[in-house]
Amino acid sequence: MIDNETEKNKKFALTTPLYYVNNVPHIGSAYTTMVADVIARSKRLQGNSTLLITGVDEHGQKIQRTAEKKGIPPQKHCDEIVSSFKSLWQKLNISNHRFIRTTSSTHHILVKEFFKKVWDQGDIYLDRQQGWYCVACEEFKDKRELTADNYCPIHTNLKAEWRDEENYFFRLSKYQKILENFYQENPDFIQPESRKNEILNFVKQGLKDFSISRINLDWGFPIPTDANHTIYVWFDALLGYVTALLDEDQEANLDNALKKWWPINLHLIGKDILRFHAVYWPAMLFSAGLTPSNKVFAHGFLTKDGQKMGKSLGNTVDPVALVESYGADAVRYYFLKEIELGRDGDFNETRFINVVNADLANDLGNLLNRTLGMLNKYFKGSLSNLTGTDIPEDNPLKIIGLNLGDRVLEAYNLLKFSQACLEIFTLIRACNKYIDDSAPWSLFKQDRKSEVETILYTVLESIRLSAYLLSPIIPTLSTNIYKQLGFSIDFNNLNFHLISQDNLHHQWGKLSINQNLNKPSPVFSKLELPSENTQ
Numbered sequence: 001m002i003d004n005e006t007e008k009n010k011k012f013a014l015t016t017p018l019y020y021v022n023n024v025p026h027i028g029s030a031y032t033t034m035v036a037d038v039i040a041r042s043k044r045l046q047g048n049s050t051l052l053i054t055g056v057d058e059h060g061q062k063i064q065r066t067a068e069k070k071g072i073p074p075q076k077h078c079d080e081i082v083s084s085f086k087s088l089w090q091k092l093n094i095s096n097h098r099f100i101r102t103t104s105s106t107h108h109i110l111v112k113e114f115f116k117k118v119w120d121q122g123d124i125y126l127d128r129q130q131g132w133y134c135v136a137c138e139e140f141k142d143k144r145e146l147t148a149d150n151y152c153p154i155h156t157n158l159k160a161e162w163r164d165e166e167n168y169f170f171r172l173s174k175y176q177k178i179l180e181n182f183y184q185e186n187p188d189f190i191q192p193e194s195r196k197n198e199i200l201n202f203v204k205q206g207l208k209d210f211s212i213s214r215i216n217l218d219w220g221f222p223i224p225t226d227a228n229h230t231i232y233v234w235f236d237a238l239l240g241y242v243t244a245l246l247d248e249d250q251e252a253n254l255d256n257a258l259k260k261w262w263p264i265n266l267h268l269i270g271k272d273i274l275r276f277h278a279v280y281w282p283a284m285l286f287s288a289g290l291t292p293s294n295k296v297f298a299h300g301f302l303t304k305d306g307q308k309m310g311k312s313l314g315n316t317v318d319p320v321a322l323v324e325s326y327g328a329d330a331v332r333y334y335f336l337k338e339i340e341l342g343r344d345g346d347f348n349e350t351r352f353i354n355v356v357n358a359d360l361a362n363d364l365g366n367l368l369n370r371t372l373g374m375l376n377k378y379f380k381g382s383l384s385n386l387t388g389t390d391i392p393e394d395n396p397l398k399i400i401g402l403n404l405g406d407r408v409l410e411a412y413n414l415l416k417f418s419q420a421c422l423e424i425f426t427l428i429r430a431c432n433k434y435i436d437d438s439a440p441w442s443l444f445k446q447d448r449k450s451e452v453e454t455i456l457y458t459v460l461e462s463i464r465l466s467a468y469l470l471s472p473i474i475p476t477l478s479t480n481i482y483k484q485l486g487f488s489i490d491f492n493n494l495n496f497h498l499i500s501q502d503n504l505h506h507q508w509g510k511l512s513i514n515q516n517l518n519k520p521s522p523v524f525s526k527l528e529l530p531s532e533n534t535q
């Protein structure tokens with residue numbers, strides 16, 4: 001069944017990371033955002049009112065240097081890049097409600113207010129920072145974290161830089177015990193389990209205060225108490241999650257921001273930024289007298305054809321090209337089905353095409369087409385009002401279909417998307433087998449019409465349920481399937497769950513298929529590799 005947290009809490013707020021605007025979005029950012037959208041949609045499907053937050057992280061040295069290289073002011077650079085994020089999210093059919101920019105004036109107001117709370121707590125002090133700084137990570141690194149010639153393992157094309165400067169520090173060490181107790185009392189706070197252990201080990205080694213200001217850097221908010229310093233980009237960026245909670249017409253202050261949606265239910269991030277979210281962020285919130293978010297889930301990294309992706313390697317995957325060539329549903333389906341959330345995953349274009357064609361075009365699309373074809377041919381496109389209760393208990397599709405909705409929604413709530421797909425496609429494949437085995441065309445010839453009707457109803461109802469349950473992942477295809485079956489639900493309408501509040505849609509056999517189309521038309525065209533197009 002649907003887990004307790006969801007049953008009790010009918011509100012669900014989640015975030016993607018706020019992406020650096022040093023460059024246009026890469027496939028890693030697209031991956032996180034697609035997954036976050038699927039979570040948001042699956043929550044909406046269960047009647048939760050849902051807020052999906054995404055946005056961009058615009059300050060810091062990395063952005064400043066990128067703008068300098070382009071010879072334009074950083075704000076202009078950010079403005080240029082931001083539109084590429086917004087347009088990709090639109091192309092990928094991301095149903096975000098909030099898009100936060102950390103250069104916004106409301107954000108500045110909230111950062112100042114938050115800083116003051118931490119300052120008043122006595123948790124900020126001036127000291128000397130010496131160490132190796134990776135500008136790409138925007139993070140000081142321990143010498144032992146770097147390679148022998150001072151490269152950080154994530155950014156092998158950018159050397160860490162030695163820094164020796166005066167910085168303001170946040171008293172993280174003060175929160176050692178508090179954090180340890182917090183992890184113990186909230187065993188699900190860090191997911192998946194393997195990542196949690198990584199963080200517990202890190203914390204066990206003893207937390208060190210970290211610097212939250214930079215000198216010789218203009219691009220950022222000034223430290224409210226000392227304008228010679230700029231607030232460290234991570235201190236500023238994490239607070240973007242709070243600013244994003246403000247309604248447009250609300251006065252910018254922490255109380256207003258926190259009123260409706262705090263604590264955030266889930267931060268979905270990549271594994272490389274877990275420490276910031278699972279250690280620094282809750283400590284900052286404790287210091288300001290706030291409760292931490294409910295959960296941080298760190299997903300794995302993507303590779304291309306089994307290799308680490310990188311510009312210098314020339315093997316990056318461009319998410320814009322991908323969605324423009326193949327469409328949003330295909331891209332979303334591949335990444336959600338093929339990669340178990342939390343593990344590293346690979347993108348390979350041939351595999352992508354094979355998976356999508358096999359599942360969406362053949363097993364699902366063709367099934368709908370051939371079944372509706374028979375319905376038209378044998379019954380002029382309509383069934384007498386059959387429902388699941390008219391179908392014998394031992395019907396193979398009824399057996400699978402009856403509890404499928406509960407199982408799949410549970411998988412969604414556990415963020416097990418590959419498993420959700422697997423369960424749904426077990427039913428879809430069983431439909432294909434059922435038609436082949438029962439051969440309705442010969443039954444029709446023998447004038448066994450009611451048997452044929454039973455077969456067509458059970459198959460079409462199974463397709464309907466499958467489309468409904470797949471709608472968080474492939475919303476447009478699901479809407480088209482629903483349309484062909486005579487239902488008018490648009491899964492891209494964010495309020496659709498309000499329309500179908502009596503929701504019987506996740507239960508097999510509760511609905512009669514009143515489809516009234518004359519001609520079935522293919523809902524999903526087979527994908528082809530671009531090179532094949534030209535042959």
Ligand code: MSP
Nearest residue numbers: 017018019020028029057237238269270271301302
């Ligand atoms: N700006 C910070 C986040 C601040 S959140 C308050 C940041 N931005 S980022 O643009 O560099 O990274 C965004 C996300 O992309 C991270 O979650 C990171 O894990 C993810 N990925 C970067 N490369 C990736 C892959 N190759 N594969 C999957 N995700 C990857 O960090």
